[in-house]
Amino acid sequence: MSHTALINTPNPAWLHDPQAFAVNRLSARSTHRSTAPSQSLDGTWEVALTSGTRVSLGSPTDAFDQGDVHSIPVPSTLETQGLWPPAYVNIQMPWDGHEDPQAPAAPSDCRVAVYRRSFNLDEAVAQTLDARGSVRVRFDGFATALYIWVDGTFIGYCEDGYTASEFDITEALSGETETHDIVVVCYEYSSASWLEDQDSWRFHGLFRSVSLVALPATHVENLAARADYDAATGEGTFTVAAHIEGALENTTITAELSAPDGQVVWHHDGPASAQHLDLDAKLADVQPWSAESPSLYTLTLTLGDGDGGVERVTQRVGFRRFEIVDSVFTLNGQRLIFRGSNRHEFNARTGRTMSMEDMITDIKLCKQLNINAIRTSHYPNDTRFLDLCDEYGLYVIDEANLETHGSWCTPGDIPTPATAIPGSKMEWEGACVDRLESMVRQDYNHPSVLIWSLGNESFGGEVFRSMYHRSHELDPARPVHYEGVTWDREFDDASDIESRMYALPDAIEEYLRDNPTKPYLSCEYMHSMGNSVGGLQLYTALERYPAYGGGFIWDLVDQALYHEATAGSGGEFLAYGGDFEDRPCDWEFSCDGILFVDRTPKPQAQAVKALYAPVMFTPSAKEIRVNAVALPAALSDLRIRARVLADGEVAWEEMYEAVAAPGEESAVAVGWPSDLLADTQHEIVLEAALVLASDTPWCEAGHVVSVGQTIHSRPEVADTAPAGGVSFTVGRWNIGMREGDNEALLSRTAGGIVQWKRGETAMVARPPRLTTFRPLTDNDRGCGHGFDRACWTTAGAYARCVGTRVEEGPGSVVVTYEYKLAGLDEVIVPVRYELRVDGTIRLTATYPGATGLPTMPCFGVEWALPASIDHLRFYGLGPVEAYADRLDGATLGVWEASAAEGIAPYAVPQECGYHPGTRWCEVTDAEGHGLRIDACGELGVSLLPYSSAQIEQATHWWELPAPEERAATYLRLLTAQMGVGGDDSWGSPVHDEFHVDASGTQVLDVTLSLI
Known part of the structure; x- marks a missing residue:
């Protein structure tokens, strides 16, 4: 379906047509910040609940006369607002067994929520409109398919709710009325549901923000900034490709790049009369970006028209070079190992709707647990999360909103290639390529994004070749990841990485020993369901192979929802699949995080933190050996804490300056107390820990990054005869032991000790x-x-x-x-x-x-x-x-x-x-x-x-x-x-x-x- 040809009448057939996925929707664009005004439409909306057989696209507001009307906040999910029943399934489709639609048809039993609200244009938005600018409505996140009207005018239809969808509503706002109405019909299912079979709770509604964006007639429509870093010279190469919408002969541009300290390090003035503008520069001695040192520069573009500024946009960038060299991941000239976790956007009370606090908490906990990377499983995340990854320092595999596991997998993990979607069924090509393209255009400028992923568990097929090639056309620099080709090696060329899911250590090692032509990555491993993550050390031991690129634990946070009290629970409890009477369901299979629902670390987080640690210690009586793959903070902000423990209690402690260089082994001489080293009466343990000496954005001073212990000596236990005044009584039925008010009794018939007390205790x-x-x-x-x-x-x-x-x-x-x-x-x-x-x-x-x-x-x-x-x-x-x-x-x-x-x-x-x-x-x-x-x-x-x-x-x-x-x-x-x-x-x-x-x-x- 064309993105540019305006269609004025909604068509219900689009719900079942895989080639109708973006009617009147504008092309995706970068998320640069602009001085152009915007207006939030978040807040209270009315929602009428109906069904696909009852809603009228000719008169959608009739649903509000049917009686089931509620007021809910936007953003939110319909499930966590108590309007639709939550449902959790993994591979199977949520309708399986209830009806059997044949792809691409959506199920006929389909819930529908009709949203509406009124709004008045903010003054700045109205002024932009009066100055011949344009106004768009923007949906940052939704599920599954939307039809949109403004003031009774049909605006458009869209799917793929994990990248922003924008529609031009300028003409719809052209009337004389000051108060405007927006109506959104949200369908539970559409043909897009076949592409969105992610293992997660199935949330629906407007779960991210809705806003109006007002743009001047001349504005920066899209911005692609690339900041490359040469580790050998310290030089940075900076390129900017900007799409200037409405550029005129007198349009000018001023471009500046500011260093992390705010100092302007590059400046450009010139004309911007063409729609496409390309700028480039070389800079000496730039500060490179990495997860450990996330140095961000700020690009500022100011458009002028001869009389003054028209628009100013800013975009943070990071100088870095991520590439594959001889089947090895490298960042800024050094080998990079992903010590990562998969992450669903999830909150136990708000579902898919994430607050800024939620995102910051997740990132801080990742940093504290030595997790250096996130895979956005299995859809692009809220772009604010990527902003935070840029700022705090986390590597990201950005994944397209695509999983079709249920289309080709039957019970027992038996594949049925002929039924795989999209496979080589080219009617799905447009939708899948569009999902990939929207993600790349939207997230291109984030230095944290190192790899694009085509999706998850969707088998192979020609469609993935198309997605792969389009990714490299849009962004030649970033590698492309796709695990699904392991199921169909004919399409091995659709991934730059050998990525497998839950491969065992021996199988991975076999690949690494066989002259690998691609770096290896476990896109999912170590399934952290319940009491788990045993054997993680068998995977991290594979880091001795250069082509081993690490992996992403499944996953970060347990996914259970708070549920109202039942007769048995006596109060609110955490519910998993099936607890909402959802059938089919996959029970507790979504509760597989390193963190509990409330973001407190599970016990296995202790092992993750230790094995993912960037610095390892081996203390001995002579010294502390230090092996560093990276530094979590500046060396000046780190200390090595040496301790001696005697029978588990701290007997001596001293702090040392941190001595560590990434990729090298070093040693710290320690003056262990000689009397403790010679102690034969206690178990003596030597301990070394890396400690933050200063606050960082992600943790306070005193945080322990990693710990190493060595048992120096253990006492010999002397087998001495006990002494005391206890009396014994051997009876027919019982054997007793007494000393004062201390009495024990063993029964001949009960099979053991039945009493031991002191006084009445x-x-x-x-x-x-x-x-x-x-x-x-x-x-x-x-x-x-x-x-x-x-x-x-x-x-x-x-x-x-x-x-x-x-x-x-x-x-x-x-x-x-x-x-x-x-x-x-x-x-x-x-x-x-x-x-x-x-x-x-x-x-x-x-x-x-x-x-x-x-x-x-x-x-x-x-x-x-x-x-x-x-x-x-x-x-x-x-x-x-x-x-x-x-x-x-x-x-x-x-x-x-x-x-x-x-x-x-x-x-x-x-x-x-x-x-x-x-x-x-x-x-x-x-x-x-x-x-x-x-x-x-x-x-x-x-x-x-x-x-x-x-x-x-x-x-x-x-x-x-x-x-x-x-x-x-x-x-x-x-x-x-x-x-x-x-x-x-x-x-x-x-x-x-x-x-x-x-x-x-x-x-x-x-x-x-x-x-």
């Missing part, structure tokens, strides 16, 4: 039970872990005590319970309590190993303690939970948390709160009374308000009692637990090296004492 609710099970994680469920290891679900939980032995000796009584694991052939686990004369109890549980069994989720005991026991203090790996395949970022120290704080509020309750590498822990009540557990070696520990069985049975946290209303507190003491995985959440198991081998022996050995 009890420390035991139930005897410890063997556990070989953990609540399934999202990854466990996705790869069939529950099915494959079902034997371990019951083996410990239903183990039977088949024998009890009591042995009295000098200074102790040993009670051994022999447990037969449920469902397994003659696997006996002796659980041994040694009551000792000093009032302590040594508890051991020994799993002997057995052949022919799947690997174990874990081994140890789970112990129900009184609900009053609520506080965990431990010396081990913290501060948040860690797992065998996600140890990076966890540091040795003394940490503490309440039982409720041990819960990581993943969307679906699952395994959480685990701390491996624990030397000792204390679990206490509000008065400080409780138990101390000392490990013989190391153990894993968690203290939670719920049992593993309770967590496993719940699908929402609100289904469990409130922590303060719980019946008990649950302490787990484990010898080992398998990793959590994260290669994906639908089939890839935990890597072999992070499993617990069922054929090996596991020994839990701890000493218990009262506090």
Whole structure:
């Protein structure tokens, strides 16, 4: 459909025609800032809810007579305003199973929202109109298809709501009326829906701003500025291509480029009488732009007409050179590795509508977590976000609004190439190329944008060749990315990058070893759904290959929506797919962020921050080795903090000047205290951390960028005989231990300790039970872990005590319970309590190993303690939970948390709160009374308000009692637990090296004492 031929009558057939996507819409243009006036139409609009079969395009306001009328804010989504039901699907179309439209037809069951509002022109807008200028209406974001009227005049039709759509409404405003009306009919579905099958909540409505733009008759219509940087010489080459609409013979231009400090470094005066204007300049010693040092220059263009200024526009630019050299990504002459995350625009209360505060928060958190890049999955983002990426320093893969996964993928990831959209079906070419072109024209000037992406998970086809070629025509400098060609290698030439989705480390390494002709990029990897991101270190280890360009974790923020109270929830709760009775749905599959919905970091963020760190430390008794790939701030704003920890407590600390150069290894000589290095009574840990010495735009001084620890020495544990005045009583049914008001009781029939108290304060609710099970994680469920290891679900939980032995000796009584694991052939686990004369109890549980069994989720005991026991203090790996395949970022120290704080509020309750590498822990009540557990070696520990069985049975946290209303507190003491995985959440198991081998022996050995 032509963008220039005006059509005055709306046609409902456009909804089903892939070649009708921009009726009367103007070509996309750059988002430079202008002195030309604009007027916001944000605010309260009336909305009438109707359907595609009831709305009349001949008289759209009739919908307001049908009764279902509301007032809502714009921008907003209809779903988060409670007007349309939220729906979440991944691959499948939201109408699948309800009806079966054949592409390109849209479903007949289609909701429609008719928007309207009145407005008076601001004085400056009216003056521009009176001076023979023009006025446009601009829609920054919407879904899915719009018909627009102003003062009863049909204005146009548009799709692709993730780049701005502008329409000239000058003629419609030519009447005498001062008050004007705008009406927008928003369709839930159109043929564009086949191109917008992104894995996300399906939001609709005017979700970004709506405004009027008034432009003088002579104005800068489009601006393309390129600022190239030569790292060898420090020289910058600057080019400007401007489209001057309405240029006259007397039109002049003044161009200036200002450095970051405001100093003008380039000036040009000259005529601008032609529609196209090209300027260029060479500058010496420019400040290059990078994520670590985002130096921005400001271009100012002033148009004149001989009598004065007509328009002044500004555009920030950054001098940088991003290119592919010998299959290696380079920026400003240095290798660049993307340590990135995918990002949906999402807010749990406003859906797709993002505030400036939301965007700044996301960027600051990325910087704090050492994330250096964002992929705008899977549509161009609000242009304010790119402004912020330019300013704060984040690299961006800018992706076109295109995903057609559901058109070619059937259950089981079985492709059907013949049905792929767009494929080589050229009726889709115009719409797809237009989406790419609109993105490039709009976002061209942002230095943060390094790569254009043609879309996501849309197979291959000739249409992608067309998009690829158009991208390079518009912007020869930026590489083009498209992962879909991996499904159809005939179209491998439609991407400059070998990009794969959720490829395993071994497969990536195979590519990197085979003389790659393209750099490798994981456009999506490490699916961060629930308790995940185990094994990230296997991917970052591939950075040793020059052609490895890094990857983008899926994704940044959990996508769950706040939902009103239900009878069970008792209050507002976070809802995922299906909670709104949306069917079909894909349940919690959208809750896969590094951050929780409220933007607090998930536990896996600890590992992301560590493995993405630009500077790594290896402390030793001689020095601190420093390996830097980049500097997160100016060297003068960084310090190296050296510490010595003795048994987890800081015993010495000193700050040093930061010594690091990107791409190099260096060393810092440290004067570690000799007495601590010689200490044999404590575990001595050497620690080095990179710390911000000054505030930055993204974080305050004191922020720790990265930490490295080395265990220098561990004390030898002497096996000394305990001493004390404890008395023992061996009865027929029970065995007792008493010292003053300290009393313990073991039952011959209950299978363990049933009482341990000091005075009236009890420390035991139930005897410890063997556990070989953990609540399934999202990854466990996705790869069939529950099915494959079902034997371990019951083996410990239903183990039977088949024998009890009591042995009295000098200074102790040993009670051994022999447990037969449920469902397994003659696997006996002796659980041994040694009551000792000093009032302590040594508890051991020994799993002997057995052949022919799947690997174990874990081994140890789970112990129900009184609900009053609520506080965990431990010396081990913290501060948040860690797992065998996600140890990076966890540091040795003394940490503490309440039982409720041990819960990581993943969307679906699952395994959480685990701390491996624990030397000792204390679990206490509000008065400080409780138990101390000392490990013989190391153990894993968690203290939670719920049992593993309770967590496993719940699908929402609100289904469990409130922590303060719980019946008990649950302490787990484990010898080992398998990793959590994260290669994906639908089939890839935990890597072999992070499993617990069922054929090996596991020994839990701890000493218990009262506090």
